[in-house]
Amino acid sequence: MRSARPWLAPLLSALFLxxxxxxxxxATYQPAAEAxxxxxxxxxxxxxxxxxxxxxxxxxxxxxxxxxxxxxDPFYDRGTNDKGIGIQLLYSIGRVLLGFGLAALxxxxxxxxxGMSPLIYKALDPFIQVLKPxxxxxxxPLALYTIKDSGISAIFVIFICSLWPMLVNTAFGVAGVRRxxxxxxxxxxxxxxxxxxxxxxxxxxxxxxxxxxxxxxxAWLVIVAAEMLVGGTGIGYFVWNEWNNLSIANIIxxxxxxxxxxxxxxxxxxxxxxxxxxxx
Amino acid sequence: MSAFRNPFDHRVRLHRGGCACGRxxxxxxxxxxxxxxxRQLQDRxxxxxxxxxxxxxxxxxxxxxxxxxxxxxxxAVSTLFPLGLAKEAFAQxxxxxxxxxxxxxxxxxxxxxxxxMAHPLGFYSKxxxxxxxxxxxxxxxxxxxALAKEYDAAHMLSPMxxxxxxxxxxxxxxxxxxAVENINxxxxxxAMKHKDKRDPKDWKGFKFAVPFDYSMxxxxxxxxxxxxxxxxDRDVQxxxxxxxxxxxxxxxxxxxxxxxxxxxxxxxxxxxxGFIHTLSKEIWDGHPCCVFSASKEFVAQNPNxxxxxxxxxxxxTAYARKAENRKEIAAAIAPANYLNQPVTVVxxxxxxxxxxxxxxxxxxxxxxxxxPFPYDSFAVWILTQMKRWGQLKGEVDYAKVxxxxxxxxxxxxxxxxxxxxxxxPARPIVVMGKTFDPKQPAAYVDSFAIKRS
Numbered sequence: 001m002r003s004a005r006p007w008l009a010p011l012l013s014a015l016f017l018x019x020x021x022x023x024x025x026x027a028t029y030q031p032a033a034e035a036x037x038x039x040x041x042x043x044x045x046x047x048x049x050x051x052x053x054x055x056x057x058x059x060x061x062x063x064x065x066x067x068x069x070x071x072x073d074p075f076y077d078r079g080t081n082d083k084g085i086g087i088q089l090l091y092s093i094g095r096v097l098l099g100f101g102l103a104a105l106x107x108x109x110x111x112x113x114x115g116m117s118p119l120i121y122k123a124l125d126p127f128i129q130v131l132k133p134x135x136x137x138x139x140x141p142l143a144l145y146t147i148k149d150s151g152i153s154a155i156f157v158i159f160i161c162s163l164w165p166m167l168v169n170t171a172f173g174v175a176g177v178r179r180x181x182x183x184x185x186x187x188x189x190x191x192x193x194x195x196x197x198x199x200x201x202x203x204x205x206x207x208x209x210x211x212x213x214x215x216x217x218x219a220w221l222v223i224v225a226a227e228m229l230v231g232g233t234g235i236g237y238f239v240w241n242e243w244n245n246l247s248i249a250n251i252i253x254x255x256x257x258x259x260x261x262x263x264x265x266x267x268x269x270x271x272x273x274x275x276x277x278x279x280x
Numbered sequence: 281m282s283a284f285r286n287p288f289d290h291r292v293r294l295h296r297g298g299c300a301c302g303r304x305x306x307x308x309x310x311x312x313x314x315x316x317x318x319r320q321l322q323d324r325x326x327x328x329x330x331x332x333x334x335x336x337x338x339x340x341x342x343x344x345x346x347x348x349x350x351x352x353x354x355x356a357v358s359t360l361f362p363l364g365l366a367k368e369a370f371a372q373x374x375x376x377x378x379x380x381x382x383x384x385x386x387x388x389x390x391x392x393x394x395x396x397m398a399h400p401l402g403f404y405s406k407x408x409x410x411x412x413x414x415x416x417x418x419x420x421x422x423x424x425x426a427l428a429k430e431y432d433a434a435h436m437l438s439p440m441x442x443x444x445x446x447x448x449x450x451x452x453x454x455x456x457x458x459a460v461e462n463i464n465x466x467x468x469x470x471a472m473k474h475k476d477k478r479d480p481k482d483w484k485g486f487k488f489a490v491p492f493d494y495s496m497x498x499x500x501x502x503x504x505x506x507x508x509x510x511x512x513d514r515d516v517q518x519x520x521x522x523x524x525x526x527x528x529x530x531x532x533x534x535x536x537x538x539x540x541x542x543x544x545x546x547x548x549x550x551x552x553x554g555f556i557h558t559l560s561k562e563i564w565d566g567h568p569c570c571v572f573s574a575s576k577e578f579v580a581q582n583p584n585x586x587x588x589x590x591x592x593x594x595x596x597t598a599y600a601r602k603a604e605n606r607k608e609i610a611a612a613i614a615p616a617n618y619l620n621q622p623v624t625v626v627x628x629x630x631x632x633x634x635x636x637x638x639x640x641x642x643x644x645x646x647x648x649x650x651x652p653f654p655y656d657s658f659a660v661w662i663l664t665q666m667k668r669w670g671q672l673k674g675e676v677d678y679a680k681v682x683x684x685x686x687x688x689x690x691x692x693x694x695x696x697x698x699x700x701x702x703x704x705p706a707r708p709i710v711v712m713g714k715t716f717d718p719k720q721p722a723a724y725v726d727s728f729a730i731k732r733s
Contacts, residue, residue, distance in 0.1 A: 037639050044628055044635035049552030054472075054531060081415040082617035148428035150421075231417040240417055244388055244524035245620040246551060 111170025169211025
């Protein structure tokens with residue numbers, strides 16, 4: 001369905017953005033207040049505290065300035081604990097892709113087996129149902145304790161949380177392949193392996209891709225929390241480090257970047273999903 | 281060294297395959313023999329020292345040797361005294377560093393000042409070490425990373441090595457605390473709305489935050505409340521909250537106050553969220569807070585590295601102790617790579633000229649101080665409080681645990697080597713007017729009206 005006026009939706013989006021920033025500006029606007037304390041004291045505290053108030057939320061202008069600061073120098077490296085936001089994002093993306101890739105390597109073959117054999121499906125079902133709803137972060141202490149390496153623990157948490165949607169979706173897709181197609185393959189005496197690759201895989205591909213899309217979304221959600229826990233590098237560490245400094249402007253910048261990267265990852269998998277979709 | 285022999289000396293041979301002295305077939309053999317000789321000489325020195333200590337009168341030693349023979353004597357002495365180990369230790373004393381690239385974890389608070397500042401101000405490189413100081417998210421994480429050997433050494437709260445060694449809250453693993461980081465430097469901060477409730481008796485129902493269960497903060501807050509008649513488990517709520525979340529929680533009204541490490545207290549003032557009710561030095565002047573710690577395994581396997589590391593920490597601590605260096609240190613540790621705080625906040629903590637949150641500028645140069653000596657009595661006091669609040673169950677050998685974990689002898693020796701003034705082992709501990717006798721820990725625990733044991 002093609003709209004007669006294709007520019008309308010983007011215009012409306014821009015309007016919403018302007019409205020949001022406007023409300024934000026008004027909510028955080030503070031008229032310049034007189035200092036209520038002597039100058040010696042005022043020099044020792046923040047600007048808000050010197051007028052007897054609590055430090056406030058940053059204004060859109062302050063966040064904009066921070067964003068510009070990050071964008072103009074995203075890849076600086078000033079020591080172990082202070083790296084540019086670009087480097088931090090790359091670390092996070094690397095971890096997500098590694099954990100997600102490992103999960104795909106395990107989940108898709110296993111999902112195939114589960115989907116093709118009702119017996120194994122029934123036998124493994126209780127495990128999947130119990131482990132699936134566990135919050136990924138609940139695995140963290142266990143991972144740290146047994147793996148004894150925080151970097152690998154973070155990847156393990158990504159792995160375990162991206163595993164289930166892919167596993168369940170693959171099994172569902174494989175089990176749901178139309179009987180007729182399988183029967184046709186059997187009549188033509190196609191080998192089991194060939195059936196798996198040439199009939200079942202293309203038929204289940206859209207469902208598998210949906211599972212992968214859900215998984216990468218979850219993985220990207222979890223990496224921030226995992227990195228806040230283990231620290232060191234990554235966008236989650238960046239958020240934690242700026243929280244430590246109570247720098248809300250930096251945290252809002254990070255939220256924006258996290259959202260943008262998440263959108264990019266999702267779009268990428270949506271494209272892939274579209275590539276394998278077929279019409280019946 | 282033989283390559284540098286005097287070529288104008290007629291006794292020295294420079295050519296013809298043999299060695300410089302002519303007694304060995306090759307130069308390598310000569311060098312080897314020389315090293316062996318040096319080692320034998322060193323061993324002799326150790327043996328001599330041991331024998332002199334065992335037999336103060338030489339006549340007795342000679343009589344003993346004549347009676348049993350040298351071989352039997354050596355065997356007999358070895359059973360009494362680990363001669364082999366002593367020789368080994370002596371030989372290593374002057375040895376090379378086993379490891380020069382190290383990772384040391386820290387929590388971004390001013391207690392970690394010596395560990396952090398040793399990096400930008402070059403104290404680690406001065407002793408030949410290439411140390412990476414890694415900021416860590418919380419106490420449980422730093423403990424787990426240290427236990428997992430991701431860190432060679434770490435900044436910990438002083439009760440943590442005791443808890444790890446006694447297996448409180450984790451499996452028992454021998455841990456050591458060879459140096460105290462800082463003394464004093466904590467404070468009780470309350471939310472602005474409580475600025476008229478300065479008497480702790482009005483604090484019933486308050487929610488307080490401390491950084492960790494096994495922290496001086498927890499024990500000092502409990503002590504302070506109990507002395508004012510409040511039961512810390514029944515009349516108030518004490519939660520463990522990571523330092524960065526404390527100010528945010530105070531702002532959001534989730535807690536009424538906290539006993540926290542700096543710069544958290546000063547940061548609450550800086551942001552207009554809270555005021556400093558009392559400095560921890562008013563509760564116990566000179567109390568330890570954080571320690572520099574390493575596993576016993578690291579200490580045993582890398583004695584030279586451990587000594588170099590400890591020396592750089594001691595050296596940095598001595599530098600931090602001098603009031604005139606504090607501004608420079610504040611500027612060095614405030615950036616994002618270390619504490620990630622406004623410089624003025626760190627400066628107020630370290631110089632002791634600070635805004636109290638109620639409109640007064642206060643001056644107390646001892647607000648935080650740095651004294652590395654790990655007194656056994658500190659450890660015993662901490663253990664009594666762990667016992668008092670039910671964290672330690674059963675019988676506790678206070679003196680033994682204290683001695684095993686707080687390595688006072690090592691610190692004393694290295695401090696002497698560095699020319700630092702010796703610590704007074706009998707320094708009294710007075711907490712809110714009550715003197716603590718480290719020789720009577722059990723009686724001390726029993727003397728409190730409010731306790732859980």
